[in-house]
Amino acid sequence: MQFELLTIFPKIFESYFNTSIIKRAQENQQVKIKVHDLRKWTKDKHKTVDDRPYGGGPGMILKVEPIYQALNYLKKGKVLPKIILLTPQGKQFTQKQALKLSKEKRIILICGHYEGYDARIKNFVDEEISLGPYILTGGEVPAMALIDSVTRLIPGVIKQESLAEETFNFKNKKEYPQYTRPEVFTYRDNSGKMKKIKVPSILLSGNHQKIKEWKNKN
Numbered sequence: 001m002q003f004e005l006l007t008i009f010p011k012i013f014e015s016y017f018n019t020s021i022i023k024r025a026q027e028n029q030q031v032k033i034k035v036h037d038l039r040k041w042t043k044d045k046h047k048t049v050d051d052r053p054y055g056g057g058p059g060m061i062l063k064v065e066p067i068y069q070a071l072n073y074l075k076k077g078k079v080l081p082k083i084i085l086l087t088p089q090g091k092q093f094t095q096k097q098a099l100k101l102s103k104e105k106r107i108i109l110i111c112g113h114y115e116g117y118d119a120r121i122k123n124f125v126d127e128e129i130s131l132g133p134y135i136l137t138g139g140e141v142p143a144m145a146l147i148d149s150v151t152r153l154i155p156g157v158i159k160q161e162s163l164a165e166e167t168f169n170f171k172n173k174k175e176y177p178q179y180t181r182p183e184v185f186t187y188r189d190n191s192g193k194m195k196k197i198k199v200p201s202i203l204l205s206g207n208h209q210k211i212k213e214w215k216n217k218n
Helices: 020-027 064-074 095-101 119-124 140-151 160-164 208-217
Strands: 002-007 032-037 082-092 106-111 127-130 184-188 194-198
Touching: 002 064, 002 140, 020 032, 020 140, 064 106, 064 119, 082 119, 082 140, 095 140, 106 140, 127 140
Parallel strands: 002 032, 002 106, 082 106, 082 127
Antiparallel strands: 184 194
16 A cells, blocks of 8 residues: 655654554555655746635635646556545545545545645545544645554554454444453542542453443443
8 A cells, every 4th residue: 555645744744654553554564655745846936836816815725736747747656546635625534435445555645735725626636535524724634644544454554353343343333441450440539539440340250251242232
């Protein structure tokens, strides 16, 4: 799997993609992540990627030309990429969609910024995706979330038994509560009174059938 990102803030990704599971996936050559500075495909000396909107209005709009040029260049690889525009107007991202994208070989993510995109950019993408029904400063955070969600579904990146136990694999149901040591947690409440919270006794019973039934109910 190869991810490629088009952004005007390439350094944003450095820390996140060099930690934890995503770092290991890259080291094990299960995933490749390339970050491209969109300004590389501008033609003026100021490397302009945005301009004022026609018809007036606040903010600046990302121009169509540099994105078109970038996509034309990047599409020349051996594997035809799936091109995704990250935008609040897109289809809301789900675990089902993450699983579908994990079957792809190559994905290009376009990260917007400022007020929005020139609408003509949509003519050159395969899909529009939104992280959720809210507005962010740019598409960089949604890109990181999408790559994280998809990467962990690629075979071998994490243990399959872990995937089988996860939230969205329960049919329309949230994952059951989970506990670890200590068996009894003691704390002081706001009034200064000492209180205890215990791990449910069924989880300590060793009865796997009863534990399974408890998990299915909670």
